[in-house]
Amino acid sequence: MDWVKGTFGTSIGKKQLMAVTGLGFIGFLTGHLLGNLTIYLGPESFNSYAEHLHALGPLVNMAEVGLLLFATVHISTGLLLFYQNYKARPVKYVGKKWAGGRTIFSATMPYTGVLILVFLIIHLKTFHFVDHDNQTISQIASNVFSSVGYVVFYTLSMVVVAFHVKHGFWSAFQTFGANHVKYMPAIFVLSAICAVVAGIGFGFLPVVSRLVL
Amino acid sequence: MTKKINLTLKVWRQKGAAHKGALETYSAQQISTDMSFLEMLDLVNEDLTLSGKEPIAFDHDCREGICGMCGAMVNGRAHGPEKGTTLCQLHMRHFSDGDTIMIEPWRAMAFKVVKDLVVDRSAFDKIIAAGGYVSVNTGGAPDANNIPVYAEDAELAMDAAQCIGCGACVASCPNASAMLFTSAKVSQLALLPQGKVEADKRVLSMLRCMDELGFGNCSNERECEAECPKEINITNIARMNRGFLKAALFSRHK
Amino acid sequence: MQLDSKAPGGPIETKWDRHRQDLKLVNPANKRKFDIIVVGSGLAGASAAASLAELGYNVKCFCIQDSPRRAHSIAAQGGINAAKNYPNDGDSVFRLFYDTVKGGDFRAREANVYRLAMCSNSIIDQCAAQGVPFAREYGGGLANRSFGGAQVSRTFYARGQTGQQLLLGAYSALMRQVSVGKVEMLPRREMLDLVLVNGKSRGIIVRNLITGEMERHAAHAVVLCTGGYGNAYYLSTNAMACNVTAAWRCHKRGALFANPCFTQIHPTCIPVHGTYQSKLTLMSESLRNDGRVWVPKKADDRRKPDQIPESERDYYLERKYPSFGNLVPRDVASRNAKAMCDEGKGVGSTQLAVYLDFAEAIKRDGEDVIRKKYGNLFAMYEKITAENPYKTPMMIYPAIHYAMGGLWVDYNLMSNLEGLFVLGEANFSDHGANRLGASALMQGLADGYFVIPYTMGGYLGGAGLDSVDTNHPAFAEVENECKERVNKLLSIKGSRTVDDIHRELGLCMWDNCGMARNDAGLTKALNTIPKLRDEFWQNITVPGDQGDFNQSLEKAGRVADFLEFSELLAKDALDRRESCGGHFNEAFQTEENEALRDDENCCYAAAWEFTGVGKEPVLHKEPLTFENVHLTQRSYK
Numbered sequence A: 001m002d003w004v005k006g007t008f009g010t011s012i013g014k015k016q017l018m019a020v021t022g023l024g025f026i027g028f029l030t031g032h033l034l035g036n037l038t039i040y041l042g043p044e045s046f047n048s049y050a051e052h053l054h055a056l057g058p059l060v061n062m063a064e065v066g067l068l069l070f071a072t073v074h075i076s077t078g079l080l081l082f083y084q085n086y087k088a089r090p091v092k093y094v095g096k097k098w099a100g101g102r103t104i105f106s107a108t109m110p111y112t113g114v115l116i117l118v119f120l121i122i123h124l125k126t127f128h129f130v131d132h133d134n135q136t137i138s139q140i141a142s143n144v145f146s147s148v149g150y151v152v153f154y155t156l157s158m159v160v161v162a163f164h165v166k167h168g169f170w171s172a173f174q175t176f177g178a179n180h181v182k183y184m185p186a187i188f189v190l191s192a193i194c195a196v197v198a199g200i201g202f203g204f205l206p207v208v209s210r211l212v213l
Numbered sequence B: 001m002t003k004k005i006n007l008t009l010k011v012w013r014q015k016g017a018a019h020k021g022a023l024e025t026y027s028a029q030q031i032s033t034d035m036s037f038l039e040m041l042d043l044v045n046e047d048l049t050l051s052g053k054e055p056i057a058f059d060h061d062c063r064e065g066i067c068g069m070c071g072a073m074v075n076g077r078a079h080g081p082e083k084g085t086t087l088c089q090l091h092m093r094h095f096s097d098g099d100t101i102m103i104e105p106w107r108a109m110a111f112k113v114v115k116d117l118v119v120d121r122s123a124f125d126k127i128i129a130a131g132g133y134v135s136v137n138t139g140g141a142p143d144a145n146n147i148p149v150y151a152e153d154a155e156l157a158m159d160a161a162q163c164i165g166c167g168a169c170v171a172s173c174p175n176a177s178a179m180l181f182t183s184a185k186v187s188q189l190a191l192l193p194q195g196k197v198e199a200d201k202r203v204l205s206m207l208r209c210m211d212e213l214g215f216g217n218c219s220n221e222r223e224c225e226a227e228c229p230k231e232i233n234i235t236n237i238a239r240m241n242r243g244f245l246k247a248a249l250f251s252r253h254k
Numbered sequence C: 001m002q003l004d005s006k007a008p009g010g011p012i013e014t015k016w017d018r019h020r021q022d023l024k025l026v027n028p029a030n031k032r033k034f035d036i037i038v039v040g041s042g043l044a045g046a047s048a049a050a051s052l053a054e055l056g057y058n059v060k061c062f063c064i065q066d067s068p069r070r071a072h073s074i075a076a077q078g079g080i081n082a083a084k085n086y087p088n089d090g091d092s093v094f095r096l097f098y099d100t101v102k103g104g105d106f107r108a109r110e111a112n113v114y115r116l117a118m119c120s121n122s123i124i125d126q127c128a129a130q131g132v133p134f135a136r137e138y139g140g141g142l143a144n145r146s147f148g149g150a151q152v153s154r155t156f157y158a159r160g161q162t163g164q165q166l167l168l169g170a171y172s173a174l175m176r177q178v179s180v181g182k183v184e185m186l187p188r189r190e191m192l193d194l195v196l197v198n199g200k201s202r203g204i205i206v207r208n209l210i211t212g213e214m215e216r217h218a219a220h221a222v223v224l225c226t227g228g229y230g231n232a233y234y235l236s237t238n239a240m241a242c243n244v245t246a247a248w249r250c251h252k253r254g255a256l257f258a259n260p261c262f263t264q265i266h267p268t269c270i271p272v273h274g275t276y277q278s279k280l281t282l283m284s285e286s287l288r289n290d291g292r293v294w295v296p297k298k299a300d301d302r303r304k305p306d307q308i309p310e311s312e313r314d315y316y317l318e319r320k321y322p323s324f325g326n327l328v329p330r331d332v333a334s335r336n337a338k339a340m341c342d343e344g345k346g347v348g349s350t351q352l353a354v355y356l357d358f359a360e361a362i363k364r365d366g367e368d369v370i371r372k373k374y375g376n377l378f379a380m381y382e383k384i385t386a387e388n389p390y391k392t393p394m395m396i397y398p399a400i401h402y403a404m405g406g407l408w409v410d411y412n413l414m415s416n417l418e419g420l421f422v423l424g425e426a427n428f429s430d431h432g433a434n435r436l437g438a439s440a441l442m443q444g445l446a447d448g449y450f451v452i453p454y455t456m457g458g459y460l461g462g463a464g465l466d467s468v469d470t471n472h473p474a475f476a477e478v479e480n481e482c483k484e485r486v487n488k489l490l491s492i493k494g495s496r497t498v499d500d501i502h503r504e505l506g507l508c509m510w511d512n513c514g515m516a517r518n519d520a521g522l523t524k525a526l527n528t529i530p531k532l533r534d535e536f537w538q539n540i541t542v543p544g545d546q547g548d549f550n551q552s553l554e555k556a557g558r559v560a561d562f563l564e565f566s567e568l569l570a571k572d573a574l575d576r577r578e579s580c581g582g583h584f585n586e587a588f589q590t591e592e593n594e595a596l597r598d599d600e601n602c603c604y605a606a607a608w609e610f611t612g613v614g615k616e617p618v619l620h621k622e623p624l625t626f627e628n629v630h631l632t633q634r635s636y637k
């Protein structure tokens, strides 16, 4: 099994793990967002979406295990990379300026990552690990979003997600080696679109649910 | 127009790898704006020498931007603020009278300070020794025109081959990663039919060597590309990533 | 001392093959019993070290820089010659040989030059196989361009960075041998002396430039590939660390130094603009294909170039050499620029420059075409001078560029000291009195890849060397001398810096032993240099100490050697009673101001023997005979 270590233990291997799992999450977010958009159609649609989803039974559980696995890999590898990169420059510069390659999105990746983790834990606690038998999903949502503080927290978290996606998306392609003169500009644009869609799509959910639910 | 300017320098002084270093302040008087940055340092060093102090140690040789020997952080930028320029080709006309200039050595775990602004870049040689070559002995090479090379590929290979091994990519990378340097050599050889034969083995061993030497991991920050004096492009990193994926998953090399 | 070139007789085409046949061989299993020291990692050193290691010898390779990849060869721009005849324009090994001998003004050894031309094709094959990204035609074949001194297109190139790419190729071969343990690479080491045991070269003393420690290294043979001595002139196109130290110390141990006065001055360099200047930058010779050289007709005309009307400009090269025009050889172009400036017609703030004007070419071909051809050079020019050569003419002036002279070697590239081989620019062998463009790279690689692997075997196979290690008293003795010298340099504590003295030496050399020489100037230099040397040893100050990374100390050691060497250079120049190639003594010129050779009396290589600092060296002459080319007077009218 040396080659496994020699593959996924290397710097590129780790980055490619990050890329696979990251793109996986973007796929998940897309599905999640599409589902959540049913909110706009009112509580019935939203509830029926949730019921249909849960009717899939074991499939959902499998997806959950998969997501958990992805999350574990993405988070632990991310932390490892962060630590290694920190260690790679033991003496820091007294003055360092960026030359224009780095963006606010790329520079904040580890931090936005951690914030997303915090959000995720709270999000799971408020939406997933709650009593689903006696209340519908729209009731849960309208309860949770009744708190203004939570709405603000949620919306800001979605901005953080957008930041993370903005760099993560194109970066994943680069990491797989899919950087081509013809397609890279499009990937950059797509990256921005994904970020904006995720940010706005999810970001407005609390507001919408306060209005609709 | 040639002018004379006066500057304040804050220069990192460090006696050796085992010593602690600190910034020291010097004044550089009557600097002609036609001077190169290194000539300005020469002048400061002449003054230091005559006043019985040790001059500032810095690496340099060709002073034409090709040997890759020079390099330092100037006001927080690798090789100073000009794009596509090595420190020896940076001229003082890009500074103004009264400026304060901070000069620090490259900093990375894999580049220990030797003295003042001089660092040890032998890690780069190790990366090349790990596979940055075509395994061909002297003699017995076929006629050079026997293997045609598509002109465009030769051009791309040349783009990558221009790397001067200066280390600015590592120095400017937020993660002190050597991906741009390593990928430049991997790319050059992967693009040419002569180098393709060993491409799989090469990318695996060069990458593993790079990792072992304590460089950081690339996170696609693109600072390397922005600071590289030879403007080497991160498509080379992509090519290396691709080559790695193929070699690691599909070749028979472990 | 009888100088035996060891060049075999018989027809020139088969000399090398027959010689190789006669050389002794070392059987493969025995090669690993031999240790070889290679000093230098430029084209010559890296190629030699890699090739010898591939054969099975144990090689130690040394260089001054922090990595072998940074040797000065990296700076070569233009290209490398080979007689491939890919363009089908009539090139051949013989033609390359002929052009090189003629370009060298008939002062090189025929047999060596022919071998060089023979090896040239294998070099291209070897480099292409290593992955050197040579310029290509669209069909995938190698591209060629033309260079000075030849009527065929035989120069292979990799953009304007041919030296870099060739060196990186040789470096990669070297690093491959490092990775398999056949080469031990020792960078940041400066060779300070040669160790002879029973008259044979058996080792070297180096200073570890990081720790300051003196190190002893023993071997069965020493291969010197330490480059040229152009920095004797202080300002040159050479890299800052280029030095004569290694060669000079070998000379002091008995190796003959040949033709030191053959120095090449390149006509198109960016002019000096201030006393602080540390080096000069070359602008490729190719610029003269489209640029027109001119100065104002009136002396001391301080108008801007665009204010000087056509009728008041003197396109002096076109005027004096109507058939070659701006494309006369390097030495002719250089001397004429100097003559113009001597007449007060020089331009720029120092009046030591002439214009190289592209206005007409831009008008004719358009800026885009010019940009395609010379864009990188124009950009480099603008970076350094802050002037836009598309708008205003470039200013250029000649500068010291290359050393044809070097340690004397025989056909095996071995000096008169047994076991000391000298390769690349450090030897004197192939370029005579003037080197053609794109042939130094060729020579360095021919020596390293294709000559030394054979001749080394020939030497080791028959030398009957006993084992010697660094405990031999000879090592201790030489090491002590090195230490004493270093301590002496540090103890002077005078009031002048090393650079200051070096600058003065350079000026003296440039003024008196530069482009055009005369007996009065050379005599003056011979008076000045010893005084300057005394001043150096009494009045320099070298800060820091020995056991440390100390760049001032490194520099001091090198300048100390230049101060001894320069005297020999001037002496050689005064002694040669003719003009030839890069050596132009005003007393010997044709009516057309061309170099006037004296083939009757001066057809020899001057090999000097050291007798002591400040003492008269002894001259040994190696007569040069030309059986395959006809000696002619060069004319470019």
Ligand SMILES: Cc1cc2nc3c(=O)[nH]c(=O)nc-3n(C[C@H](O)[C@H](O)[C@H](O)COP(=O)(O)OP(=O)(O)OC[C@H]3O[C@@H](n4cnc5c(N)ncnc54)[C@H](O)[C@@H]3O)c2cc1C
Residues within 6 Å of the ligand: C039, C040, C041, C042, C043, C044, C045, C062, C063, C064, C065, C068, C070, C071, C072, C073, C074, C075, C076, C077, C078, C079, C080, C162, C163, C189, C190, C191, C192, C225, C226, C227, C228, C237, C238, C239, C242, C243, C245, C246, C282, C401, C402, C423, C424, C425, C426, C437, C438, C439, C440, C441, C442, C444
């Ligand atoms: C600007 C420029 C452009 C040129 N362009 C061309 C061109 O287009 N075509 C062409 O054919 N030629 C060209 N030349 C000439 C050519 O580059 C050189 O002659 C050639 O590269 C010399 O190679 P070398 O291996 O002999 O020495 P170098 O490359 O000079 O290498 C010398 C080596 O010796 C080491 N060394 C020196 N002294 C010591 C010591 N005391 N101890 C230990 N190590 C030592 C150095 O560290 C270095 O590794 C050019 C030269 C210059 C200056």
Ligand code: SF4
Residues within 6 Å of the ligand: B162, B163, B164, B165, B166, B167, B168, B169, B170, B180, B181, B184, B224, B227, B228, B229, B230, B231, B232
């Ligand atoms: S990739 Fe660029 S910055 Fe990095 S070593 Fe090479 S030339 Fe320097």
Ligand code: FES
Residues within 6 Å of the ligand: B059, B060, B061, B062, B063, B064, B065, B066, B067, B068, B069, B070, B071, B086, B087, B088, B089
């Ligand atoms: S000194 Fe050679 S690149 Fe700057």
